[in-house]
Amino acid sequence: MTQYSVFDSEKALDYVASLAPLFDLQAPLNCYEFGDGNLNLVFRVSDSTSRSIILKQALPYARCVGESWPLTLDRARIEASVLKLHSAICPETTVKVLHQNNQLALTILEDLGQLAILRTALNNSETFPKLSKDIATHLATTSFNYSDFVLTPAKKKSLVSEFLNPELCAITEELFFDDPYHQHERNNFPTTLTEHVNALRSNTHLRFEVAKLKAKFLSSPQTLLHGDVHTGSIFVDANTTKVIDPEFGFFGPIGFDLGSFIGNLLLNYCAQQARIESLPQRRQMQTYLISCIAECLYTFEQSWNALANAHSQDVTLRDPVYIEYFVGSIIQDAVGYCGTELIRRTIGLAHVADIDTIEDEQARLAVAQHTLFIGEQLILNSSSCTSQKQTMQLLLSLLN
Ligand code: SR1
Ligand code: MG
Numbered sequence: 386m387t388q389y390s391v392f393d394s395e396k397a398l399d400y401v402a403s404l405a406p407l408f409d410l411q412a413p414l415n416c417y418e419f420g421d422g423n424l425n426l427v428f429r430v431s432d433s434t435s436r437s438i439i440l441k442q443a444l445p446y447a448r449c450v451g452e453s454w455p456l457t458l459d460r461a462r463i464e465a466s467v468l469k470l471h472s473a474i475c476p477e478t479t480v481k482v483l484h485q486n487n488q489l490a491l492t493i494l495e496d497l498g499q500l501a502i503l504r505t506a507l508n509n510s511e512t513f514p515k516l517s518k519d520i521a522t523h524l525a526t527t528s529f530n531y532s533d534f535v536l537t538p539a540k541k542k543s544l545v546s547e548f549l550n551p552e553l554c555a556i557t558e559e560l561f562f563d564d565p566y567h568q569h570e571r572n573n574f575p576t577t578l579t580e581h582v583n584a585l586r587s588n589t590h591l592r593f594e595v596a597k598l599k600a601k602f603l604s605s606p607q608t609l610l611h612g613d614v615h616t617g618s619i620f621v622d623a624n625t626t627k628v629i630d631p632e633f634g635f636f637g638p639i640g641f642d643l644g645s646f647i648g649n650l651l652l653n654y655c656a657q658q659a660r661i662e663s664l665p666q667r668r669q670m671q672t673y674l675i676s677c678i679a680e681c682l683y684t685f686e687q688s689w690n691a692l693a694n695a696h697s698q699d700v701t702l703r704d705p706v707y708i709e710y711f712v713g714s715i716i717q718d719a720v721g722y723c724g725t726e727l728i729r730r731t732i733g734l735a736h737v738a739d740i741d742t743i744e745d746e747q748a749r750l751a752v753a754q755h756t757l758f759i760g761e762q763l764i765l766n767s768s769s770c771t772s773q774k775q776t777m778q779l780l781l782s783l784l785n
Contacts, residue, residue: 387486387488389445389489390489391426391444392426392440393418394416394418397418397428397430397442398430401416401430401493402414407484412432414430414432417429420441422448422449422617422630423735424449424456425444426442426443426444426448427440438483438494438495439493439494439495439496441461443456443460443490443491447556456552457553459487459552460490460550463550464492464630465485465487466548466634467631467634468631470531471611474530475527478522478626478627480494481494482494497620497629499622500620500625503619504615505738508653508742513622515624515625515626516626517676517680518680520628521682521688524614524646525685525692527608527609528610528689528715529608532608533607534693534698534699535696535697537698541636544636545636550612550635554602554612554635560734561722561726562598562599562602564734565582565585565733566585566586571734572732572734575750578732578750578757590765594721595725598722598764601638602637602722605637606637608636608637609634611642612633612635612642613630613632614645615646615649616653616737638715639715640715640716640718640721641719643681643682643723646681647681648722648724649726650678650681651678651727651756652737652740652756653739654674654675655755656743657670658671658752659751659752678780679773682719682773682777689715690709693712694708714771716776717768719776720767720770721764723763724759724765725764726760727757728756728760730756731753731760732753740753
């Protein structure tokens with residue numbers, strides 16, 4: 386068995402070279418590390434004909450914090466395995482796994498370097514016509530196919546145990562549902578926001594709703610989630626949408642991924658208030674983002690209903706009235722989780738570049754106040770959002 390060791394560019398190159406024919410690479414190879422995410426090493430290995438692949442290796446700790454935060458290497462197995470299962474259902478929108486080595490905690494993936502990272506592109510005011518439909522279809526199709534509507538109870542239970550992912554779930558449990566609502570050294574916000582944070586923390590109704598969302602995250606193995614669908618986990622161009630990085634994958638509530646995605650579009654919407662100076666251009670970008678959210682929710686709702694009515698295997702769950710109720714409950718959960726994403730990205734450990742790279746301090750503060758307000762209102766009012774229409778009504782009433 387190969388012993389785990391942390392790769393540098395030389396080791397990554399040697400590893401890929403030993404398997405080069407598998408990836409159709411011609412010597413000489415070139416390799417560099419360029420990971421800028423929170424957790425892992427990411428190498429690009431290219432050959433003399435400019436073909437390239439990505440080697441991603443998990444470190445035994447969280448890269449953004451350092452060795453003081455140890456983290457399981459098993460996340461590499463989880464990530465590659467979720468990608469393979471999601472790819473089996475949605476190959477067009479899932480990055481391709483070319484090779485997996487669980488002992489070395491590494492995965493070799495197709496290189497999507499010709500595409501843009503969605504977060505960076507949105508921050509540059511770029512728009513993508515297929516994005517919302519692609520993501521909604523991806524989330525609806527993967528979540529339906531790994532739910533109780535399709536899997537036998539035995540298969541489902543066996544998959545649930547394969548994807549328990551306790552350490553990465555613990556990160557989400559703490560960063561989404563605990564830290565922002567308590568004093569914690571991991572939290573990160575300017576003192577000028579303290580009053581707003583204190584108001585959030587003393588809102589007992591909000592804490593009650595967050596407790597319900599956390600309980601559902603802990604105890605609702607509805608489907609095999611991606612677990613971290615933010616705009617840094619999506620590559621895009623005008624014709625293509627690819628989802629990457631499901632190392633937080635586990636069997637959880639279906640609305641979590643949908644809510645995370647919409648939350649990141651809303652974070653960008655709020656940030657654009659300070660990012661784009663020209664009012665017409667800003668309005669154009671914000672209108673695009675709202676239409677993405679509306680289209681995403683609409684497509685998700687329609688797709689899930691259609692899939693469940695046509696392809697449910699479970700004799701009891703396929704009842705049309707239950708299906709309608711169930712899809713409504715997913716939307717409701719998504720609205721709540723969306724609110725928690727807005728709040729934790731504003732005052733918790735892991736922020737977003739959309740807000741953090743706004744240079745003007747006052748403008749950045751105004752955006753942060755807005756994201757906190759919207760996050761709070763979404764959580765408080767999620768019970769009135771069991772459809773795309775109701776959700777859009779609430780959202781439009783909150784946005785400026
Ligand atoms: C310590 S990990 C911080 C965040 O980065 C990941 O992408 C997840 O969103 C996680 O919450
Ligand atoms: Mg990630």
